[in-house]
Amino acid sequence: MRRTRAALLGAATALVSARGTANVPVSDIADAAGVSRQLVYLHYGDRDTLLLEAALDLARRELAEHGDDAHGEDSGRDRALAIARHFAAHQDFYRAMFATANAFALGQVVGGLLSPLRCDALLARYGEAVPAGAVEDFAVFVTGGGTALMAAWLESGEEPLDPEAMADRLQSISGLLTTAVEAHAGRA
Numbered sequence: 026m027r028r029t030r031a032a033l034l035g036a037a038t039a040l041v042s043a044r045g046t047a048n049v050p051v052s053d054i055a056d057a058a059g060v061s062r063q064l065v066y067l068h069y070g071d072r073d074t075l076l077l078e079a080a081l082d083l084a085r086r087e088l089a090e091h092g093d094d095a096h097g098e099d100s101g102r103d104r105a106l107a108i109a110r111h112f113a114a115h116q117d118f119y120r121a122m123f124a125t126a127n128a129f130a131l132g133q134v135v136g137g138l139l140s141p142l143r144c145d146a147l148l149a150r151y152g153e154a155v156p157a158g159a160v161e162d163f164a165v166f167v168t169g170g171g172t173a174l175m176a177a178w179l180e181s182g183e184e185p186l187d188p189e190a191m192a193d194r195l196q197s198i199s200g201l202l203t204t205a206v207e208a209h210a211g212r213a
Contacts, residue, residue, distance in 0.1 A: 029058070029060055029064055029068065030068055032058035032059060032060060033054060033055075033058045033060065033064070033065060033068065033075060033079075034078060034079045034082045034083075035058070035079075036054050036055075036057035036058035037049070037054050037075055037076055037079040038079045038083055038115075038118055039057065040053060040057055041076065041079070041117075041118050041121050041122065042115065042117045042118040042121075043117075044121075045117050045120070045121055046121050047076055047121045047122055047124065047125045047127075049072070049076075050072075051065050051071075051072050051075075054072070054075065073125065073126060073127055076122065076125065076127060077122075077127040077130055077131060080118070080119070080122050080127075080134070081131075081134055083115060083118070084111070084134060084135070087111050088107065088108060088111055101196065101199060102192055102196050105191070105192040105195040105196055106188060106189065106192035108175075108192075108195075109186075109189075109191035109192045109195070110188040112175060112178075112179060112186075112188075113185070113186040113187075113188045113191075116179055116186055119131075119176075119179050120179045120180055123176045123179065123180065128176075132169070132172040132173075132176070133172075135171075135172045135175060135176075136168030136169055136171060136172040137168060147160050147163060147164055148160060150203075151203075151206050151207075151210075154206045154207060154209065154210030155206060167202065170198075171195065171198075174194070174195075174198075175191075178191055
């Protein structure tokens with residue numbers, strides 16, 4: 026069962042990447058994975074769910090080691106660079122995926138990967154500067170914006186994509202947010 030899932034996820038990723046579209050027939054994915062179409066439906070229900078799972082699996086496998094274990098500026102830059110490199114390496118796949126009905130769900134996952142500014146990290150980084158009631162809203166706002174920036178970069182960034190430049194952009198935005206939050210806290 027695990028091998029079947031891995032084969033389906035790998036085939037889905039490879040076919041979407043190669044074709045530059047998520048409109049890949051289930052039969053093509055099943056053939057590439059060496060399984061029947063029925064197994065696709067049994068494991069995933071439909072093609073869209075399979076493709077979303079393929080995106081999640083790819084991101085989790087390659088980005089798991091770059092979690093939010095540290096919140097320093099250097100580790101933030103390293104994490105931003107690892108994420109930018111991942112998305113640049115899989116540009117064709119993610120570009121196609123951001124053009125599907127799954128774009129919102131994918132965006133939520135990408136947002137979680139992009140930002141160390143989730144609620145707990147926000148509190149650790151900004152302390153009392155962000156009101157307790159606004160922490161969750163701020164985290165959603167920041168990760169949504171980071172996701173939109175990443176999707177725009179994948180879609181219309183200068184070819185070839187420059188992960189170093191994107192990491193710098195992400196760090197610049199993080200610095201702007203830090204300055205704004207600290208300034209707001211100073212006025213409160």
